[in-house]
Amino acid sequence: MNHEQVLAQYVGHFVDQLFHSGVKQVVISPGSRSTPLALAFANYGKVKVWVDIDERSAGFFALGIAKESKEPVALLCSSGTAAANYFPAIIESHYSRVPLIVLTADRPHELREIGAPQAIDQIKLFGEYVKQFQEMALPEATPTMLRYVRNQADRAVQVALTPMSGPVHVNFPFREPLVPDFSGENVWGSDITNSSHTSIRHEKEWDKHEIETILKEKKRVVIIAGPLSDSTVYSSIFHLAENWNIPILADPLSQLRNGSNSHLIESYDALMKSKTIRDRLSIDLIIRFGAMPVAKPIHQLMNEQIIPQIIVDEQVSFRNPSHQSAHYIYGPPSEVAEGLASIKWRGSEGWMQWWQDLNGRAISILSQRNTTALLTEGDAVLGIHKEIPEQSILFAGNSMPIRDLDTFWISSEKNIFISANRGANGIDGIISTAIGMAAGGKRVTLIIGDISFLHGMNGLLLAKRYKLPITIVVVNNNGGGIFSFLPQAKDKETHFDLLFGTPQEVEFEKAAEMFGVAYEQPTDWEAYLKALRQSYKREGCTIIELQTTRDHNVTWHREKWQMIESIATERLKEIKNES
Amino acid sequence: MNHEQVLAQYVGHFVDQLFHSGVKQVVISPGSRSTPLALAFANYGKVKVWVDIDERSAGFFALGIAKESKEPVALLCSSGTAAANYFPAIIESHYSRVPLIVLTADRPHELREIGAPQAIDQIKLFGEYVKQFQEMALPEATPTMLRYVRNQADRAVQVALTPMSGPVHVNFPFREPLVPDFSGENVWGSDITNSSHTSIRHEKEWDKHEIETILKEKKRVVIIAGPLSDSTVYSSIFHLAENWNIPILADPLSQLRNGSNSHLIESYDALMKSKTIRDRLSIDLIIRFGAMPVAKPIHQLMNEQIIPQIIVDEQVSFRNPSHQSAHYIYGPPSEVAEGLASIKWRGSEGWMQWWQDLNGRAISILSQRNTTALLTEGDAVLGIHKEIPEQSILFAGNSMPIRDLDTFWISSEKNIFISANRGANGIDGIISTAIGMAAGGKRVTLIIGDISFLHGMNGLLLAKRYKLPITIVVVNNNGGGIFSFLPQAKDKETHFDLLFGTPQEVEFEKAAEMFGVAYEQPTDWEAYLKALRQSYKREGCTIIELQTTRDHNVTWHREKWQMIESIATERLKEIKNES
Incomplete structure (x- = not known):
């Protein structure tokens, strides 16, 4: 494809999605840099085009259309002060809560702030008077980027409509030549099935018929339960899984690994590590509750295959890094789960059985420990699983600990609330957050790596001062263990430890002494189990250091995964033959 | 009061309101500039104080407390990089939607950016990672400023809790000396009745008993209906007014001046212009729907008297410029009105009769025209009221036209949707917005002043191009008429016309010719009525220019108000004697 065709697809998909998301009218002020979008609107035909040479007037005109029609209206202008002329109307629409989609064309990055004509800094030009600012990527027409541009269009409209409704600003850098070639294929994307990124806005009654239509041809449906902070959701999601006879791939932070349910698949991360298995599964519908799970295979799956999704989120948000189309249902997860459960649909017995069998076998592999060998990172989790007191809190550090929990934490009857800092996934502040979780009086067990521990060690001042009940299991592999799983680990001779492994050679016992907290180093x-048990009897803080080695840890993890993969592959052949 | 006592009241009221709004815990990092708030928390006693010397750790500790308790938690630190250490925890709380109230102390304005020690620019320090940034005023302890500081505390908590929940940042400039004197009176404000700024968050069932308690001692209750964009709310609000037998003071943008109802008081602006009357009314409860009305007497009333308010708003917002305490009910106005109507309570007959009688008399004064005299600005409105087609839209310019509409627009059976740009009340963009309102095919009548017309004249290009059905009544008093009502008008010799009156001496007929639209100038x-009728038969745009004089306009308005005031005063004496 040449530049003009790429440009046509990029702006074409954007305009098509604006229309599907609810934009029926656009007010365009003439300009050169905005040519691609202006021509796209004119060629598209379904969005009514109004033209006004004065952007100040155009802004207020669009406001009037939106006020009367009670629908979002788009605005389009060229680069430079043209955009600044929208400011008065944007301010009025902000205060009067009128949804406007403000599209401004811009010079590409290489022509900014170097004295090019009519190039002003348009980044966040309208400050906090717009609900959202989107700096768009330069036009590309790969499948990912077409999904991206479609997502951005939908997001702009959804954000503009969500209370408080108001204006959003989308800034498009365009390179010359600026006239798209609309004669090619797939300009608007409407000819691809599954391209429309429908958002269902939750209005108490979302459309069950639409869900029934989606379910009609589907055979291999899974529920993915990502992090959920409400620990009462589980019964509704179990109910849905039972009624539909489908598996729940449950992240440890989903709070679903409390109580046992035969539909719960705790080992999905291990089961789906191989691409061959992911391919053979042919999952044809995902119903996701909560944020994206930590398990990498799910992220890989969504990049490899186009799979329809129903995403249930409490708030209007866009936690969908795949850029794939999705039916969003916004509402309380338990209500939505019960609503879905009331739809009559049932998956095949073979499908559910495959997951149940494999989960059973995977769990037995993952729970097996070679009692003579060194303690592993899996053992760290298994030990906590065995000894942790009922009704207490388990907090996971980021990087490896949360992944170890995902792999090794089997469902428990102890009603454990599992938490982590998964907003931005930092390794900073983990000790302090976990101690904060203990401030309410519940006992906290923290599992954390050595680098994260050192980074946030000052938090122990809080433990020392307030004697809060916390058991800190430090998995000390003397460095950043997660990097050993990454490609750069192959080249260990050059710089690996300097830049990634970063061994600190610190004696944690001294830290414990310094902050006056209990310390154990079981080997x-x-x-280890005894140390845990004792810590739970103690007031205040205990640090339990488990020394492991990064290399051994990698080998050990990989062996387990290998075993599980081969069993899963075998069993998957059978189910293929059945269905 | 000395500085230390003022300081104590200011921070004391803030801390007390934080507590009443739901903050039970604060994490403080030691510092000098933050002394007033730190000591306030410590002296207050009801908010649990945690101390951590490292702000980075403190931020994450507070995050942990908030995650576990599911309640908002406050953070407090000194000025300078101390605040910057909160940034990682703020980012995590933003993405994980955890409510944190981040309080930072700051140097006062005169010590900023002049090389004073430990003074960094803290304004919007955390950018868009906080939901709201509040730059606080320097401590003062006037009643207004104590209401202000209390409001800001409540707002910080409400904004942090509202979906998406997340962090807010409140920055406090403090001057030395920094140690407050907590030994005086009214430090926390809890001893003043009506000081607590309660917010009722709408959860489908708000607390009827609480409203019943508020109503118990009340006698003189009014409904104020401000701008509402939903034209179907009126029946529920009428229902409430009937059940409780109380008047509705209805802004023209409330959409309540459609259809007649004996509880509707259109003339309240004129009736309440005199402070004597406002005082004598002794209104003891206001129930407000929608934004603040345009009528100045309401704003004056709220500054003069402390009156309990129930504010009904669809969204969590704070449209309450009085800073007075209020019960907020967030929810759909019609549902809330019906809910209130179901509470058994009834105002006195005398109260309702006073309003009805006076409204009747005021309307007859306002509708009277001296047929021989010059056309007035009231006539402009009365003419439109007479001739405007059913089911059409009336758009009001800002400054005088919206006020003239408030005074002279009596309720109409024609089902007119009345609109204006009241988000930011600018005189810019009025013509373009009104033409935008016509884009949907409904006929629009715009009433606008000459300065606003000239400012937005470019919008006529849209009328010319699209032939949209709009009648523009330009009330041309050759300048900014509203300024003639302001104090500076007394000194007409010096600069008044240059700076405020700004007569433009423009021939509007030429503008009409230039843009190719119809033009009439009835005298x-x-x-005038004929010109209106003809315009409504015409396709496209008609400009009707009414020439008035600013001086005559002022005299004429004031005469009417005088008549109404004297009648109202008389009648108010009777009702006083009755009750």
Whole structure:
């Protein structure tokens, strides 16, 4: 494809999605840089085009249309002070809560702030008077980028409409030549099935018929339960899984690994590590509750295959890094789950059985420990699972600990609330957050790596001062263990430890002494369990250091995954033959 | 009061309101500039104080407390990089939607950016990672400023809790000396009745008993209906007024002046212009729907007296410039009105009769025209009221036209949707917005002043191009008429016309010719009515220019108000004697 065709697809998909998301009218002020979008609107035909040479007037005109029609209206202008002329109307629409989609064309990055004509800094030009500012990527027409541009259009409209409704600003850098070639294929994307990024806005009654239509041809449906902070959702999601006879791939932070349910698949991360298996599964519908799960195979799956999704979120948000189309249902997860459960639909017995069998076998592999060997990072989790008191809190550090929890934390009857800092996934502040979780009086167990521990060690001042009940299990592999799983680990000779492994050679016992907290360093399984048990009897803080080695950890993890993969592949052949 | 006592009241009221709004815990990092708030929390006693010397750790600790308790938690630190250390925890709380109230102390304005020690620019320090940034005023302890500081505390908590929940940042400039004197009176404000700024968050069932308690001792209750964009709310509000037997003071943009109802008081602006009357009314409860009305007497009333308010708003917002305490009910106005109507309570007959009688008399004064005299600005409105087609839209310019509409627009059976740009009340963009309102095909009548017309004249290009059905009544008093009502008008010799009156001496007929739209300049009543009628038969745009004089306009308005005031005063004496 040449530049003009790429340009046509990029702006074409954007305009098509604006229309599907609810924009029926656009007010365009003439200009050169905005040519691609102006021509796209004119060629598209379904969005009514109004033209006004004065952007100040155009802004207020669009406001009037939106006020009367009670629908979002788009505005389009060229680069430079043209955009600044929208400011008065944007301010009025902000205060009067009128949804406007403000599209401004811009010079590409290489022509900014170097004295090019009619190039002003348009980044966040309208400050906090717009609800959202989107700096768009330069036009590309790969499948990912077409999904991206479609998502951005939908997001602009949804954000503009969500209370408080108001204006949003989308800034498009365009390179010359600026006239798109609309004669090619797939300009608007409407000819691809599944391209429209429908958002269902939750209005108490979302459309069950639409869901029934989606379910009609589907055979291999899964529920993915990502992080959920409400620990009462589980019964509704179990109910849905039972009625539809489908598996729940449950993240440890979903709070679903409390109580046992035969539809719960805790080992999905291990089961889906191989691309061959992901391909063979042919999942044809995902129903996701909560944020994206930590398990990498799910992220890989969504990049490899186009799979329809129903995403249930409490708030209007866009936690969908795949850029794939999705039916969003915004509402309380438990209400939505019960609503879905009331739809009559049932998956095949073979499908559910495959997951149940494999989960059973995977769990037995993952729970097996070689009692003579060194303590592993899996053992760290298994030990906590065994000894942790009922009704307490388990907090996971980021990087490896949350992943180890995902792999090794089997469902528990102890009603454990599992938490982590998964907003931005930083390794900073983990100790302090976990101690904060203990401030309410509940006992907290923290599992954390050595680098994260050192980074946030000052938090122990809080433990020292307030004697809050916390058991900190430090998995000390003397460095950043997660990097050993990454490609750069192959080249260990050059710079690996300097830049990634970063061994600190710190004695954690001294830290414990300095902050006046209890310290144990068990070297075998029984000693570890005993240390945990003792810590739970103690007031205040205990640090339990488990020394592991990064290399051993990688080998050990990979062996387990290998075993699980081969069993899963075998069993998957059978189910293929059945269905 | 000395500085230390003022300081104590200011921070004391803030801390007390934080507590009443739901903040039970604060994490403080030691510092000098933050002394007033730190000591306030410590002296207050009801908010649990945690101390952590490291702000980075403190931020994450507060995050943990908030995650576990599911309640908003406050953070407090000193000025300078101390605040910057909160940034990682703020980012995590933003993405994980955890409510944090981040309080930072700051140097006062005169010590900023002049090389004073530990003074960094803290304005919007955390950018868009906080939901709201509040730059606080320097401590003062006037009643207004104590209401202000209390409002800001409540607003910080409400904004942090409202979906998406997240962090807010409140920045406090403090001057030395920094140690407050907590030994005086009224430090926390809890001893003043009506000081607590309660917010009722709408959860489908708000607390009827609480409203019943508020109503118990009340006698003189009014409904104020401000701008509402939903034209179907009126029946529920009428229902409420009937059940409780109380008047509705209805702004023209409330959409309540459609259809007649004996509880509707259109003339309240004129009736309440005199402070004597406002005082004598002794209104003891206001129930407000929608934004603040345009009528100045309401704003004056709220500054003069402390009156309990129930504010009904669709969204969590704070449209309450009085800073007075209020019960907020967030929810759909019609549902809330019906809910209130179901509470058994009834105002006195005398109260309702006073309003009805006076409204009747005021309307007859306002509708009277001296047929021989010059056309007035009231005539402009009365003519439109007479001739405007059913089911059409009336758009009001800002400054005088919206006020003239408030005074002279009596309720109409024609089902007119009345609109204006009241988000930011600018005189810019009025013509373009009104033409935009016509884009949907409904006929629009715009009433606008000459300065606003000239400012937005470019919008006529849209009328010319699209032939949209709009009648523009330009009330041309050759300048900014509203300024003639202001104090500076007394000194007409010096600069008044140069700076405020700004007569433009423009021939509007030429503008009409230039843009190719119809033009009329009637000079008497019958000609004006005829011009309106003809415009409504015409396609496209008609400009009707009414020439008035600013001085005559002021005199004429004031005469009417005088008549109404004297009647109202008289009648008010009777009702006083009755009750």
